[in-house]
Amino acid sequence: MSGLRLNHIYKKYGENNIAVKDFHLDIEEKEFLVLVGPSGCGKSTTLRMIAGLEDISEGELWIGDRLVNDIPPKDRDIAMVFQSYALYPHMNVYENMAFGLKLRKFPKAEIDERVKEAARILDIEHLLDRKPKALSGGQRQRVALGRAIVRNAKVFLMDEPLSNLDAKLRVQMRAEISKLHKKLETTVIYVTHDQTEAMTMGDRIVVMKLGEVQQADTPDALYNNPINMFVAGFIGSPAMNFIEGSLSEKAGEVVFSAQNMELVIPAERAQVLKSKGYIGKQVSLGIRPEDIHDEPAFIEASPKSLVKVVVEVAENLGSEMYLYLEGIGDQTIIARVSGRSGIKENETIQLALDMNKIHMFDKETESSIFFNENYVSK
């Protein structure tokens, strides 16, 4: 049993500096959990508390059925992979992978077996005689993973392991780490600031901000059912658009009004807004770039959610095009349309918002008004 329970954990540096606040989560055995958030959000500190590299100021940490708050790192059955590879420059790949076991006085035959098995899993058998300086960044990171694998640990902790790699290699390595997780069948806790990495790798993602967990859920739930504006804006690239405006009732319909636009809210959602008392109040509307449409059929079918905008910049990526639009609210809005749409910069165009995909946030608390606690991930 190698699940973890973080029971109301705090990390405090001094009286007023709280790096991690009330972190409470159960991590399933064999789960791939990603901690994500901007600089200073407490994700690495949480990982280091799990590793035993930082004391826990308050709360309990359970690994399996053991309370490990006071257990030294070496006895926690964990292996850690760092951003900086952590390789001995003067040893070859074999020696690098074997050294930790040698220090722990493992029999030579067992060391040999474990190193060769890890090398086979990572497909680096042909590199065993090479020294780190003769390896590429991706190969070095594989060796670093190998150093963790040979320990046969139940839990792998990875702290931004791909940050030193270039973009192309990062994409390749994240797929390899996911495959590795499936092969090894271990629990992985992975820290990153990159939401794309989080979305593509995690079974579950914990979004953190200023030391607090904002939401812990599947990638699908975070994307489609964010709990607040921070999560909505953090997850997704390009980020969700936010438009500030007010809600009113006109001719029996609930209308969202902002600069140069009026949008009719679909009946089901309008009912939620009414029942929660938001009519007459200021709110923020959120809409993802792919939910803004330029297709004539969609525009024709959506007469109550049309907006007229000026295309400031049009970035054509081939299969799709990002439009940076002026004319809605006071912020630039991004729309993702087909690369074949033929839209040009400085053009004034009409677009339609998919009102069934909108999000609505409380202006004061920034929490999602449509948040569904019973959301079922697809």
Next chain:
Amino acid sequence: MKKLAYEQLIQQLQPFLKSELSAVEKQQLDRMLMQWNDHPSDTESLKNWLQAMTRTPHANLPLPIFKAPLFPLGENVVAVLFSVQDSSRTEGTQQLEVLLRAYFACELLVLELSQNEWLLLLPAPTMYSDGKGMIAGLHSILESEWLGGVRMSVSETFFAAERLPDMVNRLRQTLHAGALFAPQVFVYFAGEYELELWVMQLSEEQRNRLPGFVEWLQMEADAEMVLTLQQFLAHGCSMSETAKALHIHRNTLVYRLDKFKQDSGFDVRTFEHAMHVKLLLIALKLRQHRQLAQPPNLQR
């Protein structure tokens, strides 16, 4: 060192002596041998001297006499000070030395300065290429193999015989400032925390006289605003880099800085105001951590 029996030594020396030793000479030789055998090792002598020099302000003790030339003293070196919160979680000095020798594969000296503090002296050329990368790698190695949370401060190159005690003090101050101002960073390079050290040396009264709004910042600015300002200053006042680090839209950053300007009167997009706010943020942090605010030794 093995104790040599007096008689055995005399026997070994005899062929080289012109005549038999007199009784007085024998006594003198005996006394010298006793002193020699009771004398601590060279490393131990250096450690004791270093501790005396760094613990007592303005100490000016002569270097001990060593039995043999001691590695770092005649050379340009880089010093690394390691500190752990709880030494019972680590694997001890002997294993630390094994790891360091395996990592650097060169002559080096490790001194256990106290239960939670070690000093590593390395020949300067070891660090010429990708010094910061090597140190980051070392930190990861120690945390994964030595198995404890480690903080490290790293010196620039210096001539060991002349500046060792000064450098140890400086590394201690840097480590203290680093742990206080950047607790989520674990490797601190000497010279990167000079401004913080300067503010730390001011008295509470002097700090309060820093013109501005420490009180206001403490009372009014929320954690998000303080983090925004810290990141903005840490990223060289670059709007795009700061927005990226905070994962916010550039317009959101502009809005926050405008709000800060409106509330405080400080426009951190100008150098003068940015420096002012940097000092005030340091002073604010010291106030929040009063119990940690005094570095161990500010004598230079």
